[in-house]
Amino acid sequence: METTGFADGDEIRARFSRRMSEMYRREVPQYGALLDLVADVNAAALQRDPALREHLARAGELERLGVERHGAIRLGSAGELATMRRIFAVMGMQPVGYYDLSVAGVPVHATAFRPVDEKSLARNPFRVFTSLLRLDLIGDAGLRKTAAEILERRRIFTPRLLALVERAEGQGGLAGAQADELVAEALQTFRWHSAATVDKSTYARLHDAHRLVADVVCFKGPHINHLTPRTLDIDAVQAAMPARGIAAKTVIEGPPPRKVALLLRQTSFKALEERIAFAGEDVRAPGTHTARFGEIEQRGVALTRKGRARYDALLARARRGASGQDYAGRLAGAFKDFPDDLSTLRREGLAFFRYARTGRGSRGAAAEGLSLETQIERGLVRADPIVYEDFLPVSAAGIFQSNLGDAGPRSYAGNAAQAAFEQALGASVLDEIALYEAAQTRSLDALRAKVRQ
Ligand code: OOG
Ligand code: NI
Secondary structure, three states, X not given: OOOOOEOOHHHHHHHHHHHHHHHHHHHOHHHHHHHHHHHHHHHHHHHHOHHHHHHHHHOOOHHHHOOOEEEEEEEOOHHHHHHHHHHHHHOOOEEEEEEEOHHHOOOEEEEEEEOOOHHHHHHOOOEEEEEEEOHHHOOOHHHHHHHHHXXXXXXXXXXXXXXHHHHHHHHOOOEHHHHHXXXXXXXXXXXXXXXXXXXXXXXXXXXXXXXXXXXXXOOOOOOOOEEEEEOOOHHHHHHHOHHHOOOEOOOOEOOOOOOOOEOEEEEXXXXXXXXXXXXXXXXXXXXXXXXXXXXXXXEOEOEOHHHHHHHHHHHHHHHOOOOOOOHHHHHHHHHHHOOOOHHHHHHOOOEOEEEEEOXXXXXXXXXXOOOHHHHHHOOOEEEEEOEOOOOOHHHHHHXXXXXXXXXXXXXXXXXXXXXXXHHHHOOOOEOHHHHHHHHHHXXXXXXXXXXXX
């Protein structure tokens, strides 16, 4: 970076993530309370478990832990999504994965913008789960048209932000002061507006179609709707939330608690009911809007396609049957069939690992014809689990739904529309599993290259 004088995308993202967290803490004080609780629980977990500390330190996750978080926004049009992609690109974030939420009765599809290379992930893994409203799933043609017209008129990015993004693209980066300006301008897009842009009856009609439609369409911008710190012990945070005055969702989404943490577990606190003002004649008759919440996550090892298929099948098994009743028990029961030690997960090709020489033994071991397995057994090579950096569609649906109130069951004929999403985005989304696979392969290649020296 010294050669070009441009700010590093990783540095811009780190700054943006920090400023966003400060802003959300001011906007939603309960998020601050959650951050404090997570910091306490993480400190206790590290104190209690030196092996965990050592593993995180080796994987480069210890340093990022305190700044690690994800957020979410919901956009209204293809143009907004395409521009958001360009802004996130300046921050070193790429669209990874496609999430279809229509199967769960939520009229959006999504991707996650995040850094992809290992160095950038270690520096700051900030991710933004970014949904796009699917007006095509709204049955009422008149309402669809109203929503489209409102969205067409709004401008969620400041002119200065657009100019800075164009400059970054044109010259291949931004100098320090301009990078700071970009961060400040981009934050404007994510802030909360308590004034709706529509009158009360328009809000009500859109809200009746789906609460999410009102959330996306009726405001000046796509307010950040939650930020999620990473905890090392989600069960402990969940248990401690009530004592700190935080009303937690009852079920933790994702896999059950295990010795070897798998993929991602998440839980949230209920969205707040916030006062809003309507536009036009209704300006003196305030209403409320419920959208913004808080969430925590615990991350575990990334699964291979084979491991993921097995995870999906076991999760589906647990979710069938008596609804709500002893879900935790059913989930734990279903996952009895899933290996719970690193060695089996690795040997059965269920999870991804990063391989490295331990420094013990002679470097020529492989040249002598020892297999990788034997080298691992003899302590010459180490295999560390690769952390899952993405999201889970069933869990995401659970998080969405816990914040939609009891509006009654709703369903859309599940129809993923990845091609349409990518057209709106103006790019293809990356395949998350291919990214983990590449990281594993790179580590194996480096191992072999070192032996040959
Ligand atoms: C996004 C919900 C999904 C997650 O962590 O899976 C999500 C939203 O409510 O906009 O944040
Ligand atoms: Ni989330």
